[in-house]
Amino acid sequence: MAIFSVYAVNKSGGFIYQYDNYVHRAEAEKTFRYPLDCVLKIHDEKVVVSFGQRDGIRVGNALLSINGLDVNGKFTADGKEIIEYLKDSTNYPLSILFGRARLSSNEKLMPASMFHSLFAIGSQLSPEVGSTGIEMLETDMFKRHCFQTLTGIKLIVLTDPRQSGIDELLRKIYEIYSDFALKNPFYSLAMPIRSPGC
Amino acid sequence: MSRQSNRTTDSKKMNAELFTLTYGALVTQLCKDYENDEEVNKQLDKMGYNIGVRLIEDFLARSSVGRCQDFRETADVIAKVAFKMYLGITPSVTNWSPAGDEFSLILESNPLVDFVELPDNHSSLVYSNLLCGVLRGALEMVQMAVEVKFSQDTLRGDNVTEIRMKFIKRMEENLPAGDE
Numbered sequence: 001m002a003i004f005s006v007y008a009v010n011k012s013g014g015f016i017y018q019y020d021n022y023v024h025r026a027e028a029e030k031t032f033r034y035p036l037d038c039v040l041k042i043h044d045e046k047v048v049v050s051f052g053q054r055d056g057i058r059v060g061n062a063l064l065s066i067n068g069l070d071v072n073g074k075f076t077a078d079g080k081e082i083i084e085y086l087k088d089s090t091n092y093p094l095s096i097l098f099g100r101a102r103l104s105s106n107e108k109l110m111p112a113s114m115f116h117s118l119f120a121i122g123s124q125l126s127p128e129v130g131s132t133g134i135e136m137l138e139t140d141m142f143k144r145h146c147f148q149t150l151t152g153i154k155l156i157v158l159t160d161p162r163q164s165g166i167d168e169l170l171r172k173i174y175e176i177y178s179d180f181a182l183k184n185p186f187y188s189l190a191m192p193i194r195s196p197g198c
Numbered sequence: 199m200s201r202q203s204n205r206t207t208d209s210k211k212m213n214a215e216l217f218t219l220t221y222g223a224l225v226t227q228l229c230k231d232y233e234n235d236e237e238v239n240k241q242l243d244k245m246g247y248n249i250g251v252r253l254i255e256d257f258l259a260r261s262s263v264g265r266c267q268d269f270r271e272t273a274d275v276i277a278k279v280a281f282k283m284y285l286g287i288t289p290s291v292t293n294w295s296p297a298g299d300e301f302s303l304i305l306e307s308n309p310l311v312d313f314v315e316l317p318d319n320h321s322s323l324v325y326s327n328l329l330c331g332v333l334r335g336a337l338e339m340v341q342m343a344v345e346v347k348f349s350q351d352t353l354r355g356d357n358v359t360e361i362r363m364k365f366i367k368r369m370e371e372n373l374p375a376g377d378e
Contacts, residue, residue: 149258151258
């Protein structure tokens with residue numbers, strides 16, 4: 001699982017494409033009895049843990065499913081409001097899956113656009129004249145590589161920190177982009193790429 | 199659909215014939231539809247422009263040419279790399295203007311016009327105008343505004359085909375971050 005995600009951002013900072021390839025590792029399922037000892041709150045249309053961290057359930061984890069059924073925002077799979085549902089003692093015992101909230105595509109749009117701005121600022125902050133923008137951002141959990149083409153498209157790849165050969169990967173992705181996206185005459189340039197399976 | 203970088207010359211020749219036929223069918227259909235040479239020229243230029251904005255990405259991805267420092271370098275890259283890659287011909291770069299912002303590409307042969315003869319009623323048709331659009335569109339995507347036109351055309355009786363390219367300006371507003 002060395003490559004975590006691939007993103008493409010167009011010249012004006014708009015999000016064109018994203019592909020994710022990581023397994024959510026931080027998930028914990030537990031069976032609960034009434035009353036629930038985690039304090040939950042609604043945040044960004046999701047139910048998240050605000051207090052009561054224990055046993056692999058951490059503050060900030062979102063409620064992903066109840067009794068095996070995936071929740072839908074702040075409603076259960078059959079449309080009941082989760083907070084109300086959890087206050088009713090007749091529904092217990094039940095098993096709840098907590099984990100890191102999966103980002104919707106709208107939510108991914110924001111970091112991508114923000115990176116575009118950071119990239120521009122990065123090139124201006126540089127002490128050297130004529131340097132390009134941010135090429136690589138390294139953290140302890142991942143590395144973020146960015147390749148900007150002469151036409152302004154940014155290809156961003158998130159990988160494992162130990163992964164090598166990313167420059168070639170970025171070039172290859174650029175070739176593939178120029179083939180599949182551009183050679184399709186019905187694809188308008190700088191529009192989001194819709195691909196089955198993404 | 200995998201691309202092999204070294205195709206045999208045989209298959210390349212076959213593709214060229216089909217390409218010539220396709221282009222010919224396109225131009226004749228446009229002539230039938232618009233019935234006006236100027237309008238056809240404009241349409242060919244527009245189509246070329248749409249091809250150019252996509253072709254540039256393909257070109258950059260495949261040739262890994264960096265940003266050109268000046269217009270002369272651009273001319274060289276266009277003539278020696280781009281034309282060679284896509285049309286299999288290498289035009290020569292000549293007739294530089296004193297200011298260095300205009301030059302001519304002399305094409306000895308033009309694969310688009312193999313076996314084509316312009317009839318008299320289409321005397322103002324610029325048959326290969328698609329190429330002008332392609333060059334204009336491609337350079338616009340790398341922030342260079344240019345004007346491209348044919349100044350000589352073998353179809354009109356000249357000896358060679360000459361494309362005149364004039365540099366208008368650098369488009370600073372679209373510059374990607376980091377290039378000055």
